[in-house]
Amino acid sequence: MPDPGVAVSTILSGVLLGGMLALAALGLSIVLGVMRLVNLAHGDFLLIGAYAGLFFFAFTGVDPLIDLPVIALFVAALAIPLYRFLLRPLADRGAEAQMMTMFAVAIILENVFVLAFSADTRSISVSYAALPLTLGAVTIPLVYVIGFAISVVAILLVHWLVSSTAFGRDLRAAAVDADAAATVGVDVDRVRMLTFALGAACAGVGGALIGTAFQFTPSSGSAYLLNSLAIVVLGGLGNVLDTLFGGLALGALQSLGGLALGDGYRDLVGMALFLIVLAFRPEGFARGRG
Amino acid sequence: MIAEKPALAPREAAIVVAVFAALWFAPLALGDYWLELGFRALIYFALAEGWNLMAGSAGLVSLGTSSFVGLGAYVAYGLLNGVSAPLPIALIATAGAGAGLAGIVSPALFRLRGLYFTVGTLALAELLRLLMINVSAFGGATGIFLKSDPPPLPILFHFALVVALIAALILTPCVRTRASVIFRSVRDDEDAAAQMGVRPYRVKLAAFTLAGALAAMAGAVQAVKLGAIEPYGMFGLQWSVDVLTMVIIGGMGSRLGPLVGALFVIALGEALADYPEAHIAIAGFILIVLIRIAPKGLVGLASNLRLAAAKRASMTPLLEVKSLSKRFGGLVAIDNLDLKLMPGAIAGVIGPNGAGKSTLIGLIGGALGPSSGAIALDGRDVTRLPASERARAGIGRTYQIPRPFLDMTVEENLEVAQYAIEPFISARAAHAARNDLLVGCGLVDAASLPARALPLLRRKRLEVARALALKPRILLLDEVGAGLIASEIGELIALIKQIAQPERSILIVEHVIRVVRECCARSVVLNFGKKLIEGPTAEILANDEVAAIYLGTRAGAARKGADEASGSVAPEIEVGEPNKERATLAPLVASRGTRAVRF
Numbered sequence: 001m002p003d004p005g006v007a008v009s010t011i012l013s014g015v016l017l018g019g020m021l022a023l024a025a026l027g028l029s030i031v032l033g034v035m036r037l038v039n040l041a042h043g044d045f046l047l048i049g050a051y052a053g054l055f056f057f058a059f060t061g062v063d064p065l066i067d068l069p070v071i072a073l074f075v076a077a078l079a080i081p082l083y084r085f086l087l088r089p090l091a092d093r094g095a096e097a098q099m100m101t102m103f104a105v106a107i108i109l110e111n112v113f114v115l116a117f118s119a120d121t122r123s124i125s126v127s128y129a130a131l132p133l134t135l136g137a138v139t140i141p142l143v144y145v146i147g148f149a150i151s152v153v154a155i156l157l158v159h160w161l162v163s164s165t166a167f168g169r170d171l172r173a174a175a176v177d178a179d180a181a182a183t184v185g186v187d188v189d190r191v192r193m194l195t196f197a198l199g200a201a202c203a204g205v206g207g208a209l210i211g212t213a214f215q216f217t218p219s220s221g222s223a224y225l226l227n228s229l230a231i232v233v234l235g236g237l238g239n240v241l242d243t244l245f246g247g248l249a250l251g252a253l254q255s256l257g258g259l260a261l262g263d264g265y266r267d268l269v270g271m272a273l274f275l276i277v278l279a280f281r282p283e284g285f286a287r288g289r290g
Numbered sequence: 291m292i293a294e295k296p297a298l299a300p301r302e303a304a305i306v307v308a309v310f311a312a313l314w315f316a317p318l319a320l321g322d323y324w325l326e327l328g329f330r331a332l333i334y335f336a337l338a339e340g341w342n343l344m345a346g347s348a349g350l351v352s353l354g355t356s357s358f359v360g361l362g363a364y365v366a367y368g369l370l371n372g373v374s375a376p377l378p379i380a381l382i383a384t385a386g387a388g389a390g391l392a393g394i395v396s397p398a399l400f401r402l403r404g405l406y407f408t409v410g411t412l413a414l415a416e417l418l419r420l421l422m423i424n425v426s427a428f429g430g431a432t433g434i435f436l437k438s439d440p441p442p443l444p445i446l447f448h449f450a451l452v453v454a455l456i457a458a459l460i461l462t463p464c465v466r467t468r469a470s471v472i473f474r475s476v477r478d479d480e481d482a483a484a485q486m487g488v489r490p491y492r493v494k495l496a497a498f499t500l501a502g503a504l505a506a507m508a509g510a511v512q513a514v515k516l517g518a519i520e521p522y523g524m525f526g527l528q529w530s531v532d533v534l535t536m537v538i539i540g541g542m543g544s545r546l547g548p549l550v551g552a553l554f555v556i557a558l559g560e561a562l563a564d565y566p567e568a569h570i571a572i573a574g575f576i577l578i579v580l581i582r583i584a585p586k587g588l589v590g591l592a593s594n595l596r597l598a599a600a601k602r603a604s605m606t607p608l609l610e611v612k613s614l615s616k617r618f619g620g621l622v623a624i625d626n627l628d629l630k631l632m633p634g635a636i637a638g639v640i641g642p643n644g645a646g647k648s649t650l651i652g653l654i655g656g657a658l659g660p661s662s663g664a665i666a667l668d669g670r671d672v673t674r675l676p677a678s679e680r681a682r683a684g685i686g687r688t689y690q691i692p693r694p695f696l697d698m699t700v701e702e703n704l705e706v707a708q709y710a711i712e713p714f715i716s717a718r719a720a721h722a723a724r725n726d727l728l729v730g731c732g733l734v735d736a737a738s739l740p741a742r743a744l745p746l747l748r749r750k751r752l753e754v755a756r757a758l759a760l761k762p763r764i765l766l767l768d769e770v771g772a773g774l775i776a777s778e779i780g781e782l783i784a785l786i787k788q789i790a791q792p793e794r795s796i797l798i799v800e801h802v803i804r805v806v807r808e809c810c811a812r813s814v815v816l817n818f819g820k821k822l823i824e825g826p827t828a829e830i831l832a833n834d835e836v837a838a839i840y841l842g843t844r845a846g847a848a849r850k851g852a853d854e855a856s857g858s859v860a861p862e863i864e865v866g867e868p869n870k871e872r873a874t875l876a877p878l879v880a881s882r883g884t885r886a887v888r889f
Contacts, residue, residue, distance in 0.1 A: 038405050040412070089582060095405050096351055097581050100534065103353070104577035107531055111571040222527065223420075226413050264424035271417040278410060279398030 005137030011255045013140050014266075016148040018231070018251015019244065020209040023151040024224065025231035026158055026243045027202025032232065033175040034195040036095050037087070041102040042203050043225030044109035047218070049075050049204030050211030051117060054124050064124050064212055065150060068205050075204030076197035083196045088189065106221060113218030123215040124208070147209040152244065154205055158198070159240040171195055203228075223267045227254075230274035306458065313451050317444035325443055327560070329515065331552050332450035336508045337529070338536040338548030339457040340501030345537065348497035349477030351404075353530045354411030355505055357418050358388045360525035362506030363513030364428060370514070371437045377449065377514065381507055388506025389499040396495050403480070415525065422521035433520025440517045449514075453507045460500060473497065528570065535573045538580050606669060608633045608795045609654070609764050614663030616649055616819075623649040625819035627663070631764065636786070636796040638810035638827060640803065642839055646819035647799040648690060651768045654797070655687035656680035667764065682711055686762030690769040692749035694741035700728070700752055701737045707759035724759070730788060731755040732781070747778045754785065764795050771802030783808045807831060815839070 028042045039045075052071050053064035064071070082105065090097040123129075131142040162168040173181035174191045182188045210216065210224070227250065235246025250270055257269030317325055337355060344350040362384040369375040369383055399410045423431045440446070472493055475483040480490045513519045532555055539554045540547025555573070562569035609631035616624040623646045631637055639647050652658035654665060656677035664673045672680055694703050704724050708715060715723075728734045731751045736744060741752060750770050757765055767786070771779050779802060786809045790796060800806050806813055806827060813830045815822040817839050823830060830836055 036405075038409050040409075086578060086582075096408075099405055099408065100351075100538070101578050101581050103534070104574040104581070106574075107527070108571045108574035111567040111574075114567050115571075222412070222416055226416050229409060229413070262424065264420070268417060268420040268424065271413045271420065274413045275395070275398050275410065275417065278402060278406075 003137075005139075007259055009138045009140055010259055011252055012138060013144055014251040014253075014255025014258070015248050016140065016144040016251065017210070017214060018247040018249070018254065019148040020151045020206055020213060020247075021224070021227055021251070022206075022231055022235075022244045022247025023154050023158075023209070024203045024206030025228035025235070025247055026155055026240060027199035027206070028225075028228045029232045029235075029243050030158075030162070030171070030175075030195055030202075031199035034171055035087075035098075035192050037098050037102070038095075038229070039102050039196075039199065040099060040225065041106040041109060041221075042199070042228060043221030043223065044106050044113075045075055045079065045200045045203035046207035046210070046224045046228075047113060047216060047221050048078065048109070049207030050122070050124070050216045051113065052204065053208035053211050054122055057124055057126070063126060064208050065126075065146065068150065068154075068208060071208050072201040072205050075207075076201040079197045079200030080193060083193045087196070088193075091189075106225075110218055110221055117218065119218055121215050121217045122211070124212045126212055129212065141213065143213050147213045151206065151209055154202070155240065155244050158202065161198075162240060167191070167194065223270075226274060227267065227270040230270045230277070233274055233277045306455075310451070310455055314448065317447055322443060325447055327556055329443070329447050329450050330559075331556050332447070332454040333508045333512050334532065334536060334552035334555060335548055336450075336453045336457040336504050337533050338540065338551055339454075339461050340504035341533045341537050342540075342548055343461050343473075344497045344501045347473035347477060348494050349404075349480075350494055350498060351408045352411040352501075353408055353527075353534070354415040355533045356415045356525045356527060356529040357411070358391065358502045358505035359509030359512070359529045360418060360422065360521065361391055362388055362509030363519045363524040364422070364434075365506070366510035366513055367434055367436060367519060371434070374438070377441065381449065381453075381510055384506045384510040385503040388502040388504070391506075392499040392502030393495070396498055399498075400491060400494055412530075415527065415530065419521050419525035422525055429520070431521065433518060433524075435518045436514065440514050443515075446511065446515050449511045450508075453504070453511055456507070457504050460504075531570060531573060535577055538577055607631055608635075608668055609797070610666040610669075611654070612664045612666070614650075614653060614665065615661045616646075616653055616658060617661045623819050624653065624660075627816075627819070627821055629814065629821075631795045631797060633763075633795055634790075634792045635812070636790055636798065636810050638806035638813035639797065639799045639816060640801070640806055640813060640830075640836075641816035641822070644818075645816040647816055648768055649819075650816070651687060651766050651797075651799055654680075654764075655685055655766055657687075678710075681707075681760055681762075684761070684763035685766065686757035686760040686764070687766035688750070688753035688757050688768055688770055690772060692746070692753045694744070694749055694752050694756070696742040697740055699738050699740055700733055700744070700755075703741055703752060703756050704728075704759045707756050711760055727755045727758055731758070731785060746773055747781070750774070750782070751785065754789070758789060763793065764797065765789070767796060767798045767800075769800055769802075770798075771800055771805040774802075779804055803831065 024042070024046050027045075028039060031037055031039050031042075049071050052074055053067065056062065056067045056070070057064045060067075086101050086105065087098050090101060126143065128146075129141070129143050132139045133142045133145055160168075162171055170181065170186045170191045171194075173184070173186050174188050174195075178188050181191075207216075207224075216224075231243060231246040231250050233246075234249050235242040235244070250273065253273060254266045254269045258266040261268075313328075316328060320328065337359070341352065341355065344352055365384045365387040366380045369380040370377070375383070395414055399407055399414070402410045422428055428434070441449075472483075472488055475486065475488055476490045476493045483493075484490055509524065513524060536551030536555050537547060538551070540549065540551030558573065558576075559569060562572060607630040609629070611627060611629040614624055614627045614629075615622065625646075627646075627650070629650075639650060641647055649658065653660050656672075656675060656679070660673065664671060666672065667680075667683055667685060670683070672683055672685075675683065694700075695706065698706070701724060704727060705720070708720050708724065712720075725734075728737055731754055733748065733751055733755060736748060741749065744752060754765075754767070754770065770786075771782055774782060783805055786796065786798070786805070790809075796809075798806060798810055810827045812825060813827040814824040815830060815833075815836050822839065823833060823835060
């Protein structure tokens with residue numbers, strides 16, 4: 001058994017990392033809710049954000065955490081043509097066609113990352129990346145705390161957007177019943193496009209945060225996708241803040257798994273959890289749906 | 291009389307045996323390069339067949355192929371390295387392991403429907419990959435070597451061939467026999483299937499375990515050929531990508547699809563062998579394009595093209611009459627008539643006595659030869675063909691006054707038509723077809739009566755049945771309603787509606803307006819052998835000019851019985867013994883010219 005201080009530090013770090021991933025999971029969740037689409041390229045959207053943060057930082061020297069709005073807009077801008085040219089034409093063909101299309105996008109992106117950026121493991125190494133934050137025996141990286149705080153702020157921002165704006169009202173209406181929303185004047189197609197862009201932006205910002213705090217490779221996409229799905233399942237679909245708690249829970253459990261079995265098992269815990277939760281909670285994704 | 295389609299017809303079985311035998315001896319003729327490609331094609335074929343069964347039949351779209359491929363590889367290595375099991379025994383064991391894994395994870399995965407099942411299989415695949423990377427007992431990230439030398443390529447090719455054969459043989463019954471109905475019901479609507487007594491869980495489990503066993507065997511053979519395995523490759527998503535590409539390229543749920551898809555993916559792999567990353571990315575692009583333009587794959591695309599061609603064909607008229615005229619001495623019975631009949635259309639021809647209606651039937655049916663003009667059946671000129679050849683070409687007619695072979699039984703009357711067009715039809719098939727016709731026309735109880743014994747309505751039914759025995763593409767009904775009482779006309783209308791088919795056109799010449807009104811979407815009015823008017827039946831019947839020629843008033847004059855004007859009313863005129871060639875005294879109303887009708 002490792003030293004209790006180290007254990008607590010590890011778990012706390014995991015929780016903070018889970019909080020950052022929760023932002024990406026939120027993007028997945030709202031796309032699922034509004035478009036009934038499991039975006040299998042979501043993990044790769046996250047990586048786009050991470051690579052964008054990496055290269056913005058490398059070329060401009062501006063702190064990626066300050067760049068976040070730019071990254072959000074960048075990833076959202078990439079998502080809009082994907083929606084218009086790949087997803088919208090398939091809208092009346094059932095969810096599978098869209099999902100398989102995004103699966104294809106995911107494998108294309110993964111290989112584009114390899115070709116363009118090599119298969120190296122990367123991390124956005126900001127100056128304060130290694131700075132520790134020490135509270136007694138507990139030591140956690142400062143950048144985790146900052147990333148977590150930004151993620152929580154972003155999640156609250158999305159929460160406000162969904163619950164208190166006109167766009168959010170349209171979004172919620174389209175999520176409950178797209179046809180009914182359309183009959184009362186909601187431009188469902190536009191809502192879906194903006195939702196898809198918002199989902200991608202969440203992934204991108206989450207990716208930049210994770211890229212700063214943690215590490216990534218061109219093939220990390222599927223792991224981040226599945227971890228995000230695990231968060232969605234743990235938190236349940238429908239409530240923005242539940243997703244945050246889902247993220248915290250996943251982070252804690254992953255750290256526990258890593259502590260008990262070895263660091264390589266972190267991601268494995270997420271996937272096992274995903275399957276186990278679904279097996280024991282058959283309503284799974286369906287909770288909170290209209 | 292309905293025999294179930296056998297899982298494999300004798301001829302198909304012969305083809306399978308022949309192909310199998312040819313492939314079995316292929317290593318003798320093929321060089322290593324082609325043998326290698328053939329090996330890969332067989333492995334991919336088995337994977338695609340399994341996937342196709344799950345998705346095409348049971349509706350399970352899986353991204354977890356690699357779970358089973360990897361499992362098969364590791365189990366086979368364990369048995370070969372650990373207990374030096376012979377390869378065939380190891381293969382059987384891996385099939386069991388694949389089925390076992392499917393059984394173990396199914397309680398969790400089958401709670402998920404549709405998309406979520408797919409996501410679940412993806413999670414399973416990643417879970418197993420990470421597990422194998424991390425567990426050092428299984429070789430960890432570096433993998434394990436096969437201790438013994440792999441068998442030579444021809445032997446491996448034979449193993450792959452056997453796996454592919456098993457895939458084809460196991461899955462054929464699942465898509466061909468009564469099992470396919472059960473499978474597809476689950477795919478289409480699980481809940482409704484359950485209400486029909488189908489157990490969706492068992493059906494899905496059967497498909498999932500079969501596919502799992504197949505994928506495990508394929509993975510094992512592939513792994514033995516490699517000589518060394520590691521988790522990134524054997525549990526890699528590449529397998530799912532390849533299978534998905536194959537099935538989507540070939541066509542989900544189609545029989546030929548997996549083969550076409552496997553060959554395509556292998557050809558693509560060969561073409562881009564030097565650029566592995568680009569290869570996968572290009573496969574992704576192809577997936578996107580295919581999902582968009584050819585959701586049923588290349589096989590489906592081909593059948594879509596055939597459908598489109600058929601649709602174009604359906605835009606050409608089945609029957610086209612051009613400037614047709616018929617003169618009897620100085621009397622012009624049909625005067626420069628144009629007519630078109632689209633496939634599947636039921637059209638009416640009405641008009642007063644002597645308008646040329648029965649002459650028209652005679653001309654189309656071939657009993658009369660035209661004075662000038664042309665008649666084309668489905669684009670083929672039949673103007674010069676005699677009646678018997680037109681009957682064989684697909685034009686069936688009835689006579690206004692029934693003309694059955696009076697001293698022959700009802701059944702024999704039909705046999706005449708059947709044996710004329712198909713002299714070598716089997717007695718059994720002929721009997722079955724005849725029985726269908728008798729049932730359809732309400733003559734079953736009269737089958738062995740001589741036609742002479744039938745009353746008028748039943749003779750008319752026999753006329754229709756006999757014409758139908760020709761399997762006509764165009765059925766010409768000449769005043770079948772004449773001489774019948776109202777209730778009998780109701781029966782007749784029901785009969786006509788029943789024999790209507792999408793690929794069969796019916797032309798009804800009729801005085802009994804009710805028949806035309808209820809059966810025909812469009813109608814033509816003839817007067818003095820010319821087309822007076824044509825269009826939707828309801829409009830025709832409400833037309834003043836039409837009323838005028840029936841009622842003997844001039845066009846534009848006040849119609850008698852204003853109450854009749856509101857309905858689609860033209861008086862029903864019963865004709866006792868009409869004289870086809872006698873011109874009526876009904877006033878000629880200005881013709882609107884001869885614009886071609888398209889029904």
